[in-house]
Amino acid sequence: MLLRRMLIMLGVVILVVLALAAYKGFSIYQQIQMFTAPQPAISISAAKAESTPWQSRLPAIGTLKAFQGVDLTVEVGGTVRDVLFESGQKVSLKQPLIQMDSDVEQASLATAEAELSLARVEFERGRSLVNRQSISKSEFDRLASSLQKANASVAQLQAMLAKKRIVAPFAGTIGIRQVDVGDFLSSGTIIATLQDLSKLYVDFYVPEQAVPQLAIGQRVRINVAAYSGDVFEGEISALNPKVDDATRNVQVRAMLENPDNKLLPGMFANLQIILPGDAPQIVVPETAITYTLYGNSVYVIGEKKGEDGQLQKDDKGAPYLVVERRFVDTGERRDGKVVVSKGLKAGEQVVTAGQLKLDNGAHVSIAADPATPVEADNQASAGQ
Incomplete structure (x- = not known):
């Protein structure tokens, strides 16, 4: 009876082991089939x-500069009497911008002109007298010197008086004014900036290896961040005849038209120099x-x-x-x-x-x- 139970138990164990072995074998077979199957594309x-x-194009970066641009300043001190322009206005050549108080200079000029008139009369009288040998030659030379001195004094005061009236040195667009009527201006005080925007320069640097590829008149395409979708075209107008010994780069200047005044000096520019050959x-x-x-x-x-x-x-x-x-x-x-x-x-x-x-x-x-x-x-x- 005991032997029979043991045989039954042994048979059950063998059946379980065979079932597990068959399941494991089938699983391994499936994995093999999966790995050996062709992979999908x-x-x-x-x-x-x-x-x-x-x-071919040579990239570079540069800065826009006005064709003519200057910060207007005064040369002589004085008080502002009239401001003859508006901020952002377009001005013409020699247009008056600032009139400073010049009463003292005008009075001095009137005195100098009176002295000049007297010196001229005395010179003409001395000329007739020296011809008749009524005065010495040295006395006539003194009268001539006095006339020249009087002329120089008048010219000096006229120049100083002219400096009291600030005019535009060229046509362009004037910036925001920095002075008001009644301000006392010392020498060197900035009035406003004046920029000629009809044309612009763009200054940029290229490696010295690229110099043989550049020439005056070569076309340049320019992009700025303010007008990212627009391309502005110019041409190289100047090559610096010296290589910067610190960076080994050469400065190049290109010029471009600015008919709509869209571009402004100081803008950052991305450039592409059009190289010869296609x-x-x-x-x-x-x-x-x-x-x-x-x-x-x-x-x-x-x-x-x-x-x-x-x-x-x-x-x-x-x-x-x-x-x-x-x-x-x-x-x-x-x-x-x-x-x-x-x-x-x-x-x-x-x-x-x-x-x-x-x-x-x-x-x-x-x-x-x-x-x-x-x-x-x-x-x-x-x-x-």
Whole structure:
């Protein structure tokens, strides 16, 4: 009886072990099937590398300056009697701006003119007397010297009187006035700023290596933050004949028209110098480039071939696409495009989105661009 119970228990244990072993084996089989099954294609976006004419440009940054600009100051001290302009007004050449009190100078000028008149009369009388030898030559020389001194005194007072009236040295736009009627101004006091905005200069620096590429008259494209969507064009007007020994850069000046007075002196400018030549270059979207510390690379899409050299097909009958990671040399970047100088040929397809999911040899499928159907529909509607 005891032996029978032991045999039954042993049989039950064996059955349980066999069941567990079968379950484990089936689970391992499922895992093997899962790992050995072909992986689904990774969806990516792609674009073709194009050979297109590429106008080389040299980037730089600079500062806008007025064609003529000055902070108006007074040369002689005095009290402001009249302010003859409004802040922000456009003024013409020699237009009066400030009239300072000049009563003292006018009185002194009247005295000097009276002395000049007397000196002139005495000089003319002495000339007639010296011809008749009624006075000595030295006395006549003294009279001539007195006349010259009187003339100089009048000229000096007239110049000082003119400095009491501040006029515009050139036509332009005057800034916010800094003085009022009744203010006493000492020499050097700033009245306002005057800027000629009809033309502007933009001063910028380029590395000394770029000097051979620059020439007077070369076109320059300019962008400013205030008008981010606008492009202003000018041309190089001057090259500094000296390289800065501290930075090894050369100062360059370009000139541009400013007919609407949109641009103002002091604005920060981004520039692109248009370099000569329009050679074709291999260009890809900038999103296709993967930038790393050890080099820039792209994923090039190709069709997989079997051992017999025949192109393989996927389960839908389409070519079996794989990617190859290829290191490239890149050049200029502009408007979402980048020049590839080495490592890529025109017509090759590159991945533009989804690179983080890829590895060398990964199976991919090119996703349809969402904008393509819409664009096609628009073209069809326009054709109808």
